Amino acid sequence: MEHIHQYRKLYELLRKHIFSGVYEEGSLLPSENELCAVHEMTRPTVRHALDSLVKDGLILKMQGKGSIVRKPPQNIGILSISGTASAVGVRYLKTNILQKPIIKTWPVPFQFELSKLEQESGCIYMERLRFVDDEPVFYDVNHLPNIYLPRITKHSFENKSLFEILRKNYQVEILGGEQKLKAVKPDKHIKQLLHLKAGQPVLHIERKLTTNKENFNIYSTIYFNSEKHAIFGSF
Amino acid sequence: MEHIHQYRKLYELLRKHIFSGVYEEGSLLPSENELCAVHEMTRPTVRHALDSLVKDGLILKMQGKGSIVRKPPQNIGILSISGTASAVGVRYLKTNILQKPIIKTWPVPFQFELSKLEQESGCIYMERLRFVDDEPVFYDVNHLPNIYLPRITKHSFENKSLFEILRKNYQVEILGGEQKLKAVKPDKHIKQLLHLKAGQPVLHIERKLTTNKENFNIYSTIYFNSEKHAIFGSF
């Protein structure tokens, strides 16, 4: 039963329209009653959809006024809940898939503790190199448990957000996470990938993102060349 | 009309009970219908309250099962809202004041844009060096506008949290902020302060924290030796 909920459909639609520029930054969304009429649903349903947008920081509701559109927030950086694609500004971020998603066993030892189910399911592995202005800036290595994700290896990830694919196709939502940051000297491999100058240190991030699916966490290791860009986060 | 909403009252009550230990970590909250009956409200109202708890990360709802209590996350690290004192674990963090708070003019140029009032008020400046296991790890430079803070230069900051003093003595609360992170090669001064080995890079953080007082932002520059410790954050 692949029934997609009404509030979710409206959420995805509005989200798409906000990003694609149908609604300008600072402008007002149609009122709740208008949305009810247009999409033939009741106000609680519309409000449920809008609540999700508020949670994403995509709109700001004001009593008596309306729902104000906030442009794809520059400031949900890598330090917050979203993935790397929303850092720096998506516009200039191109992605090169070094390793397409493949199924393999978890590395041992692994930097985070895995649940039994995660351990048993095996993992999906992928590597990406991400560019800003055609300069390599991010290199990230991702491990996900091989559950809930039928046909994931069939998707193309070129210039697409991993999180978007997880959210749209598999209803996986990021709830939170934890991360460790260090400044490190890069090894040869990293140095070559990121075109680093001699002596240039890199930012090293290890993160675990928890989702709405139990036992489904996303594990990433990120190397970031902070010579020309900085990691930006707001909270 | 200071009417407090029902859902909010239930939210505050449950929140208090979670923190005070009435509900243990991992245990289940009373079911929605039970809460309805006990507090004499309808399910949408109860769900509204529970939604707020979910947003706080205090409970985890699972369809068919119930609402699972999650312990208040210990690890509000440096990447979140608190200051450095809550990172790493306060127990091992000692503070050495290199420069007691003094009043001076703002540096020009300053890394962040200042409001007119901030600019006119002048700034309070202080430097701290912070130790973990008697090894220097943090070095932070702080600029605050010289408003709302009578007699601030009289306080001793040794082994005390700047944020705690601001909150308790001046009712200043941190609402949010933004920060930029980089991995950099340290200059001589930093290298000496943090007892860095040759070639050891440092984490460089610039942050602006906004508060409940208008025009009162806290500006910090932090250098962190990430050789033995990592910056940890959860969100």
Next chain:
DNA sequence: CAAAACAACTTGTTAATACAAGTTAAAAAA
């Protein structure tokens, strides 16, 4: 005894409705 079916829970979604409260602009009064 073991597996399957069921019943009794749980939370999730949606509907239809009502009133409260904040905002804004037009209409009325000074």
Next chain:
DNA sequence: TTTTTTAACTTGTATTAACAAGTTGTTTTG
């Protein structure tokens, strides 16, 4: 003209009702 009032919006809170869907323990069946 300027100020005040009002009316028509907006979102916020709350009720009542019903069914869908996931979980768990019990009962029935093989």
